[in-house]
Amino acid sequence: MARLVLEHVTRRFPGVGDSSVAAVSDVTLDVADGELVVLVGPSGAGKSTLLRLIAGLDQPTEGILRIGDRVVNSVEPEGRDVAMVFQHHALYPHLTVFENLAFGLRLLKRPRVEIQQKITDAAETLELGSLLHRLPSTLSGGERQRVALGRALVRNPGVLLLDEPLANLDASMRSDLRREIKRLQARLRPTMIYVTHDQVEAMTLGQRIVVLRHGRVQQDAEPLRIYFSPANLFVAGFIGSPPLNQVPGTLRRADTGWRFTARTAAGIPAVDLPLPPQISFSNEPETGMAVVLGLRPEHISRAPSSGSISEPWTLKARVEFLEPLGPETLVHLVSPLGPLVARWTGASQPAETREYPVRLDLEHALFFSAATGEALRQRTPAGPQPGFPQ
Numbered sequence: 001m002a003r004l005v006l007e008h009v010t011r012r013f014p015g016v017g018d019s020s021v022a023a024v025s026d027v028t029l030d031v032a033d034g035e036l037v038v039l040v041g042p043s044g045a046g047k048s049t050l051l052r053l054i055a056g057l058d059q060p061t062e063g064i065l066r067i068g069d070r071v072v073n074s075v076e077p078e079g080r081d082v083a084m085v086f087q088h089h090a091l092y093p094h095l096t097v098f099e100n101l102a103f104g105l106r107l108l109k110r111p112r113v114e115i116q117q118k119i120t121d122a123a124e125t126l127e128l129g130s131l132l133h134r135l136p137s138t139l140s141g142g143e144r145q146r147v148a149l150g151r152a153l154v155r156n157p158g159v160l161l162l163d164e165p166l167a168n169l170d171a172s173m174r175s176d177l178r179r180e181i182k183r184l185q186a187r188l189r190p191t192m193i194y195v196t197h198d199q200v201e202a203m204t205l206g207q208r209i210v211v212l213r214h215g216r217v218q219q220d221a222e223p224l225r226i227y228f229s230p231a232n233l234f235v236a237g238f239i240g241s242p243p244l245n246q247v248p249g250t251l252r253r254a255d256t257g258w259r260f261t262a263r264t265a266a267g268i269p270a271v272d273l274p275l276p277p278q279i280s281f282s283n284e285p286e287t288g289m290a291v292v293l294g295l296r297p298e299h300i301s302r303a304p305s306s307g308s309i310s311e312p313w314t315l316k317a318r319v320e321f322l323e324p325l326g327p328e329t330l331v332h333l334v335s336p337l338g339p340l341v342a343r344w345t346g347a348s349q350p351a352e353t354r355e356y357p358v359r360l361d362l363e364h365a366l367f368f369s370a371a372t373g374e375a376l377r378q379r380t381p382a383g384p385q386p387g388f389p390q
């Protein structure tokens with residue numbers, strides 16, 4: 001087990017003509033011994049390149065990589081004490097599960113008794129006992145991925161890298177294996193980097209999530225902090241499903257507090273909303289600043305009756321269409337602020353095409369600079385924070 005440190009790591013590839021493309025750009029990361037970090041981002045964000053750099057399958061153009069107390073930039077992959085599990089389980093098809101698990105250990109010339117013991121342990125942990133004599137072609141996708149995981153674990157690596165290991169599995173198997181990986185990590189404590197483009201996987205697995213885009217770290221924080229205090233509009237839109245509602249407009253300081261004026265389409269009267277007093281900013285925005293107001297679907301609720309429409313944060317919206325999910329319904333609304341998606345629970349379904357009074361729970365609103373997309377720092381966190389009593 002080992003601490004993993006990346007200092008200003010960049011990897012450029014030759015681009016068109018003399019130009020170059022940075023697949024990974026100035027990434028600094030410190031993963032503690034035994035920590036699990038989830039690396040998440042859309043396709044092309046640089047996740048696989050970063051893993052390949054850590055594994056030693058590729059070299060950084062700039063920056064320093066440390067594993068344990070060694071700088072490993074010029075250490076060969078075999079000498080790095082790193083194991084990797086890929087999306088496509090590369091099991092040897094002609095070898096049994098037992099032989100697949102033993103393969104790496106035999107290459108390392110480990111004694112036969114030790115190999116037997118390690119495989120017995122791994123088989124028990126991963127519930128592979130009854131599969132040891134089977135060939136990979138007779139296993140399900142999930143079982144094969146468990147063998148791939150076992151093969152990495154028997155080597156007892158300092159750092160375990162997982163590159164979208166569950167991407168090819170169906171939803172229920174993914175959820176089972178996710179639980180298993182979490183359990184394994186808690187028990188065996190390898191330092192682990194888990195790559196995914198799936199935000200649900202990132203939220204449920206990670207103690208810490210690093211969001212990557214265009215090769216750059218966008219945010220590095222605990223899952224709930226990323227959800228409730230996203231660093232910028234990209235993170236806010238990427239984490240959360242359905243994504244954050246975004247309403248462009250301006251902020252203005254009035255005698256009574258902050259107000260938000262939504263930018264409405266031509267011909268639609270302006271919507272000017274007083275913000276609740278708990279909204280305050282660490283750095284006062286300039287009055288008239290162009291911002292984007294962000295509101296999660298669960299923070300747009302159905303107002304109790306049409307009588308409450310005079311409340312400042314209530315407006316009328318028409319239901320365009322519904323996505324009933326059972327315990328909740330995703331309600332696509334057309335409002336004076338533009339299209340909004342709300343998440344409503346409760347037995348009585350709203351009706352399509354009807355108008356309803358909806359309440360904007362603006363105490364949860366997030367604000368971003370329209371120019372840069374960066375979040376404006378708010379004094380009161382917008383949601384429960386890790387470690388806060390609920």
Ligand code: ADP
Binds near residue numbers: 041043046047048
């Ligand atoms: P992800 O794993 O997040 O989908 P990758 O690390 O595979 O992203 O790729 C990041 C970017 O680097 C992409 O734009 C990709 O086209 C580019 N890239 C990756 N490998 C190479 C390569 N060998 N040569 C040129 N460009 C590459």
